Amino acid sequence: MDHDAVVLRARDALTVVSSAIVGGGLGRARGIINIHVGGGFQCEQAEATIQAMARGRGIPSPYVGLLTAARTEAAEIREEEDHGVTALAVVTVGLSNPITAGLTPFGPAPISTINTIVIIDAMPEPAALINAITTIDEVKTSVLLAAGVKGPDGRLATGTSTDAIAIGATGRGRRCRFGGPVSELGSVVARATRGALEAGVARWMKERR
Secondary structure (H helix, E strand, C coil): CCCCEEEEEEEEEEEEEECCCECCEEEEEEEEEEEECCCCCCHHHHHHHHHHHHHHHCCCCCEEEEEECCCHHHCEEEEEEECCEEEEEEEECCCCCEECCCCCCCCCCCCCCCEEEEEEECEECHHHHHHHHHHHHHHHHHHHHHHCCECCCCCECCEECCCEEEEEECCCCCEECCCCCCCHHHHHHHHHHHHHHHHHHHHHHHHCC
16 A cells, blocks of 8 residues: 555455456456546546556556545555455545435546455355445445535435445355355455445545544
8 A cells, every 4th residue: 555556466366346447347366456546537548557557566467457536545454354254345535526326417427436445265156246246335335324424415425426346255265155244255344344434434534624
């Protein structure tokens, strides 16, 4: 973690599901990169920017790349372990562009971004990884509602317009069929994510009082 990026390297390739701008979808990755960019960043530059960072940090292909205007050096990290599953959450929080899903109208999406990266030491089925994505998003919305974050229209926010999630699994250890919030996998993922998000949201709000 530094001013330029959060970089996670894996000794062995991870199975990753993500909404990342580079390497998104379901696949394999040796690293996950969350790069700090300015609020006016042009998304057409995303692939070249991420490729340059991967080369500079020695991340072999394949990798997953995300972008954020949040301060990467202020990323929050939390780890939880239970039921034979370990989850590590690394979250960057920027709340200058809050929206309410389903109510905020279509329009330009300036980068702000809550980017959530979770690495799990377990062997989940593909559907469990996708299920865990929804669990992470439920946690994010819950944390924002509890903190009273509001959009410019005064409605309680559910996120920012450019949030992204990446979850990677080592493929070793406990087999997991489900990733919902009360499953063995999902409950550990949810606790790690909540701890990191609560700290990140609280930090952002305190710095802007």
